[in-house]
Every structure is written in C-alpha cells, then in structure tokens.
Amino acid sequence: MGNTDLEKEVARQFDIIRQRTAMLVTENELKAKLQRSISQNKPLKVKLGVDPSAPDIHLGHIVVMRKLKEFQDLGHEIYFVIGDFTGMIGDPSGKSKTRKQLSKEEVLINAKTYHDQATLILDPERTHVVFNSQWLAPLSFADVIELASRFTVARMIERDDFNKRYLEGHPIGIHEFLYPLAQAYDSVAIEADVELGGTDQTFNLLVGRDIQPYYGLEPQIAITMPLLVGTDGKEKMSKSLGNYIGITDEPDDMYGKVMSIPDEIMGDYFELVLGEPPGFKEELMKSIESGERHPMEAKMELARRIVSLFHSDLEAKSAEENFSRVFRQDSLPTDIEVVKLTGIEEGDLVEVRKILVMCGLAPSLSEAKRLIKAGAVRVNEERIYDPSALVQVQNGTIFRVGKRRICQIALD
Numbered sequence: 001m002g003n004t005d006l007e008k009e010v011a012r013q014f015d016i017i018r019q020r021t022a023m024l025v026t027e028n029e030l031k032a033k034l035q036r037s038i039s040q041n042k043p044l045k046v047k048l049g050v051d052p053s054a055p056d057i058h059l060g061h062i063v064v065m066r067k068l069k070e071f072q073d074l075g076h077e078i079y080f081v082i083g084d085f086t087g088m089i090g091d092p093s094g095k096s097k098t099r100k101q102l103s104k105e106e107v108l109i110n111a112k113t114y115h116d117q118a119t120l121i122l123d124p125e126r127t128h129v130v131f132n133s134q135w136l137a138p139l140s141f142a143d144v145i146e147l148a149s150r151f152t153v154a155r156m157i158e159r160d161d162f163n164k165r166y167l168e169g170h171p172i173g174i175h176e177f178l179y180p181l182a183q184a185y186d187s188v189a190i191e192a193d194v195e196l197g198g199t200d201q202t203f204n205l206l207v208g209r210d211i212q213p214y215y216g217l218e219p220q221i222a223i224t225m226p227l228l229v230g231t232d233g234k235e236k237m238s239k240s241l242g243n244y245i246g247i248t249d250e251p252d253d254m255y256g257k258v259m260s261i262p263d264e265i266m267g268d269y270f271e272l273v274l275g276e277p278p279g280f281k282e283e284l285m286k287s288i289e290s291g292e293r294h295p296m297e298a299k300m301e302l303a304r305r306i307v308s309l310f311h312s313d314l315e316a317k318s319a320e321e322n323f324s325r326v327f328r329q330d331s332l333p334t335d336i337e338v339v340k341l342t343g344i345e346e347g348d349l350v351e352v353r354k355i356l357v358m359c360g361l362a363p364s365l366s367e368a369k370r371l372i373k374a375g376a377v378r379v380n381e382e383r384i385y386d387p388s389a390l391v392q393v394q395n396g397t398i399f400r401v402g403k404r405r406i407c408q409i410a411l412d
Contacts, residue, residue, distance in 0.1 A: 001285050009036045011300055013074050019278055020067070020271060022199045023224040026211070030221045033193055035398070037076070044076040047192040047220075048120075051083035057117040057346055058244040059306070060237035061123055062227040063272045065121045065198050072195070078127045079190050080118050081126035084108060085133035088188075090177045117247055120310060121223030135189040147181050150214050152208065156180075159203045169202040180204045184211040194221040200236070217249060228272055233262035251311045258303035263288070263295045274309070294340055336398065342409045349390045352379060352399075359399055359407040376402050 013034050018024060037044050043048040048068055050061070072078050087110070105153065109377075119127065156177050157163055165172055180203060186210035187195055195205050201262045205222035212219050227236040230243025245257045267281025287293040302318060307316035339359045344350060353368035355376065362368035369387040371377050377384045379391050391397065393411065400406045 006035065006039060008075075009038050009200060011040060013038075016074065017223070017284065020225065022224055022226045023202060025206070025222040029219070030194070033218075033221065034071040037193075044071070044193040045074050045191060045276075046071045046194045046196065047079045047081055047187060047190060048224060049081040049083055049086075049186055050114060052114050057248075058237055058239065058246050059269075059273050060198075060230070060244065062121060062247065063225045063228050064198060065118065066273070066275055067196055067223070069121055071128055072123060076194075078122060080122065080127055080129045081186050081190070082114055082129065082131050083183070083186075084131045086179060086182050089175055090181065093387075120247060130190065132182070132186050136185065137220050144178070147211070148178070150211055151181060153177075179212070180207040181284075184208040185221060188212055188217060189213045191217055192220045192372045193218075193226040194223060196223050196225065196273055198227050199224045200227060226268070226272060229265050229268065231257055233265055233275040245306075247310050251307050252322050253317040253343065253404075254310070255303045255316070255323055256309050258306055259299055259323060260402070261299070261406065263299065266295070266299055266302055269306070274302075274305055336406050336408045338410050339407045341348070341393075344393055344411060346394055346411050348393050350393050352377065352384055352389045352391050353387060355391065355393070356401065356411065359409065361364075361399060361401045361405050361407060370403055 010031055014027075014031055019031065024030065026247065036042070046068065048064055061095050067077050068080070098324075118129065157166055161178075162172055162176075183204050184207040186192075188211060192208070192212075193207055197205050200339060202222070202224050205220075205224065209219040209222055229235070230237035230241060231245065232241070233241040233242060235241050245254060249257065258269070264285075267284050270276040270284065271278065271281050284293075284298060288295050290329075297368055300323075304316045304320050307319050341355070353362070353365050353372060354373070356362040356368040357365055362371055368377075372384055372387045372389070375383060375385055380398050381400070393409065395411050396408055398406065
C-alpha cells in the first residue's frame with residue numbers, strides 16, 4: 001500500500017472510530033497505532049470489560065458494543081472481557097457507598113448470559129470472549145503489591161466518587177482501590193491497544209493507560225461513549241433504577257418501553273443504539289419542530305427498528321400492531337397476565353399500592369405511592385389518585401400502571 005493510500009485508509013478508519021465518542025485519548029496516538037496496524041497488516045486489540053453485576057444486558061450496553069462492532073468491521077480484534085473476578089470486588093464507579101460484592105456463583109450465572117447476549121451484536125466467530133479470572137486469580141500477593149505500587153493514594157482520591165465519599169466521611173474499602181488496578185491489569189494481560197467504556201468508566205480506562213508502560217507496553221487508547229439516558233428521560237439507563245430496556249425483553253414489552261421514552265431523547269437512541277450518523281438527531285428534531293414529521297411516527301420507527309435488531313422484522317411488525325390496538329386505541333389486550341394472590345380473600349379491602357407490589361407492577365410501596373399520585377394507576381379502568389386508596393378485591397380485577405403494565409388478579 002502506497003503512502004497516499006495508507007494515509008487515506010488511516011483517515012477513513014479514524015473518522016469512523018471518532019464518530020459519536022465522548023472522549024478519545026489521544027487522537028495522535030490512535031492515528032499512529034492505525035498506521036502501524038494497516039502497514040503491518042496486524043489488527044489492533046480492542047478491549048471492552050464488563051462486570052456481570054446483573055443477569056441481562058440492556059440498550060445502554062449496546063452503545064459501547066456498537067462501537068466495538070465498528071472496530072470489528074474494520075478488521076480489528078475484539079476482546080470482550082467478562083469480569084468474573086473483578087465482579088466479586090464490585091465496581092465503585094459512581095457509587096456513594098461500598099458496592100455489594102457478588103458471590104462466585106452469582107457472577108458465573110450472570111457471565112453466561114452476558115456471553116450469549118454479546119454475540120447478538122458482535123460476530124461470534126471474530127470475538128475473543130475471555131474471563132479475567134484467567135490472569136487475576138493466579139496473581140500472588142507479591143504480584144498484587146507490585147501492581148498497587150504503581151499508583152498513589154493521592155491519585156486514587158482524585159477520582160470523583162472516592163473524593164466525595166472521603167470528604168463526606170463515608171467509608172472506602174481498600175478492596176475498592178484495587179478495582180481500577182485489577183481492571184487495568186486486564187489491559188496488561190491482553191496487551192490492549194484500545195479500551196472502550198462509558199463516560200462513567202473514564203478513570204478506570206486512564207488507569208489502564210498509566211499501568212501498561214510499567215509492564216513494557218505502549219499505553220492503550222482510551223475511548224468513552226456517551227451514556228444512554230433511560231426510559232425516565234433523566235438518569236442513565238440502569239437495571240437498579242428500573243429505567244432500562246433489556247435486549248432480551250419480549251418484542252411487545254421492548255416496543256412499549258421504547259414508545260414510553262420522552263420525545264426529546266429519541267435522537268440519542270437513533271444515533272447511539274441504531275448507529276445513525278452524527279447530525280441525524282438535529283435533523284430529526286428540526287423535522288418534528290417544523291411539522292414535517294410527527295413525533296409518534298418517528299418513535300414508532302425507532303421502536304420497530306430496535307425490536308427488529310434483537311428479534312425479527314416479523315415480530316417487530318406484530319409488536320407495532322399490538323401497540324396500535326392496545327395503547328393508541330386504549331383497549332385492553334386479550335392476553336393480560338393473570339397473577340395469583342395468596343392470603344387475600346374475595347371481598348377483602350386491600351390497599352391498591354400493596355396489590356401493585358404483589359402483582360409486580362411496582363417494585364416497592366413507595367414507588368407504588370408515587371405512581372398513584374402521578375395518576376398512572378387504574379383499577380378496572382378507573383383512575384386512582386389517592387395513595388391510601390383501598391379496593392374491594394374481586395376475582396378478575398384488572399390493575400393497570402400507565403399504558404403498558406397490566407395484570408388481572410386471581411384469588412385462591
């Protein structure tokens with residue numbers, strides 16, 4: 001390949017990689033790595049580390065995995081690192097208190113689902129799925145001390161979440177300091193050229209850059225991607241916040257969740273989840289503001305394409321038809337989930353919020369209270385506004401939260 005062709009290919013790959021990123025450290029180093037990779041026909045090793053702290057991957061994870069897929073399509077090697085070892089430490093990123101440590105059994109169960117779900121986006125034939133216990137578990141105590149000696153407490157306390165907890169007098173476990181070092185050692189073990197993560201992983205990725213030279217390696221490129229806002233339109237998508245859309249959700253449920261997001265964040269989903277080019281979001285909002293396009297039409301396209309991505313075009317079409325029938329026409333579906341309640345007899349007076357929790361329509365009594373006060377709850381299609389409201393329970397009573405969550409109760 002001539003110099004001109006080489007320069008063009010480096011520029012092409014660089015432009016693709018840079019798109020939609022939040023941070024890229026550093027651009028010049030990435031260009032140098034790409035030039036060497038292309039000229040020597042040696043793919044870059046691109047790493048994504050994921051701790052299996054919950055059993056399912058959601059759309060928030062897809063943002064980074066889509067960037068991985070772009071590297072893969074450019075011919076580079078992908079290392080999907082499942083943190084079965086670091087998962088037992090617990091990532092302190094963004095946490096105001098020490099994170100609960102998972103058991104080895106919990107981590108392994110979650111890791112299996114992560115492995116299976118990752119290949120819905122990545123080409124399984126060209127993805128190295130590795131577990132970091134492979135190199136972290138054999139480290140001796142002397143090895144850990146050597147690793148820890150490469151970083152200072154002062155630098156660790158610069159980290160926002162640690163600094164805030166320290167100033168507020170909240171405890172920080174020594175094992176939490178070891179987390180970013182252990183994750184950095186993953187980059188040493190696989191000799192990563194590039195590491196990806198969300199913006200909440202910035203500190204961890206930069207520690208990897210700092211540690212690698214001590215082990216005779218060139219610093220990795222750190223690339224962070226924007227965090228996807230959840231269905232509440234406020235916080236980052238998270239299972240713990242209940243604002244997530246799981247990639248294994250049933251088609252109808254996935255479609256309905258996408259339709260529940262605020263209009264103003266639709267563009268982020270088009271760009272970050274579906275990979276539309278930069279600038280698409282602005283054009284979409286302009287077309288909606290001008291009246292050229294209706295927001296409902298745009299959101300239905302978004303929901304249809306997301307369901308198609310993880311299921312099929314046929315299931316997406318079916319989900320759209322069901323949504324139109326059930327939610328736009330405000331009619332009840334024919335296949336309402338029936339929940340059997342125990343300890344309650346027909347005719348009993350029971351708090352509505354208690355039944356919402358028992359039916360799984362709300363995660364807690366406090367959340368059920370909030371939903372009722374917001375006017376989101378109906379009993380037999382009658383809207384309830386009083387958080388202390390009682391209902392005389394009958395077999396077949398229908399409880400609805402919003403338009404999407406519906407159940408019919410059955411009594412013993």
